[in-house]
Amino acid sequence: MVRNVLILYYSQFGNTAKLASAIHRQTGADILRLQVPEGYFPDDMEETDQIFKADNQNGRLPQIITELPALDYYDTILVGGPVWDGKVASPIISLLRMMKDYQGKVVPFSTGWSDTGNYQADFVAHAGKLKIADGYHVLTHATPKYSPSSLASWLRKL
Numbered sequence: 116m117v118r119n120v121l122i123l124y125y126s127q128f129g130n131t132a133k134l135a136s137a138i139h140r141q142t143g144a145d146i147l148r149l150q151v152p153e154g155y156f157p158d159d160m161e162e163t164d165q166i167f168k169a170d171n172q173n174g175r176l177p178q179i180i181t182e183l184p185a186l187d188y189y190d191t192i193l194v195g196g197p198v199w200d201g202k203v204a205s206p207i208i209s210l211l212r213m214m215k216d217y218q219g220k221v222v223p224f225s226t227g228w229s230d231t232g233n234y235q236a237d238f239v240a241h242a243g244k245l246k247i248a249d250g251y252h253v254l255t256h257a258t259p260k261y262s263p264s265s266l267a268s269w270l271r272k273l
């Protein structure tokens with residue numbers, strides 16, 4: 116990739132972080148990990164799910180406390196996060212709101228355990244007027260699995 120590319124990602128347990136690092140290695144793109152306030156999501160999947168569901172019911176989203184760089188400098192932003200309940204994890208929804216005026220290309224990537232659900236469609240649904248490309252979605256305990264070659268061939272199409 117010869118363009119200005121930024122990788123923004125949220126990762127609670129490190130899987131998306133590993134994928135983001137692999138993308139970073141293959142592209143040389145700038146990379147930034149997003150944080151929510153400490154303790155907002157407990158270190159436990161079930162408890163996180165309860166908070167995620169309660170937030171959904173109450174129309175609440177976690178705050179992203181990481182300062183974003185000037186997004187307009189980048190032609191393409193790759194946005195990575197975990198699959199939560201077959202959908203986009205809420206920190207990524209928060210990010211998409213912060214990015215709503217961005218004019219470049221937005222490219223999702225995600226990691227899940229065994230079912231990607233409707234991640235790509237849900238991402239598009241939350242993206243408003245953002246221009247969304249086809250993403251790279253991998254599972255740790257089912258297919259599609261991550262492989263350096265499948266990642267490389269996806270990156271070549273961007």
Ligand SMILES: Cc1cc2nc3c(=O)[nH]c(=O)nc-3n(C[C@H](O)[C@H](O)[C@H](O)COP(=O)(O)O)c2cc1C
Pocket residue numbers: 125126127128129130131132159160161163164165167196197198199200201202226227228229230231232254255
């Ligand atoms: C609240 C919550 C909901 C989840 N829902 C799904 C799901 O619907 N499908 C799935 O395959 N994995 C699901 N997972 C597992 C994560 O998507 C998976 O472990 C992912 O790789 C975690 O990424 P991270 O390590 O970057 O946080 C869920 C995890 C959490 C915490």
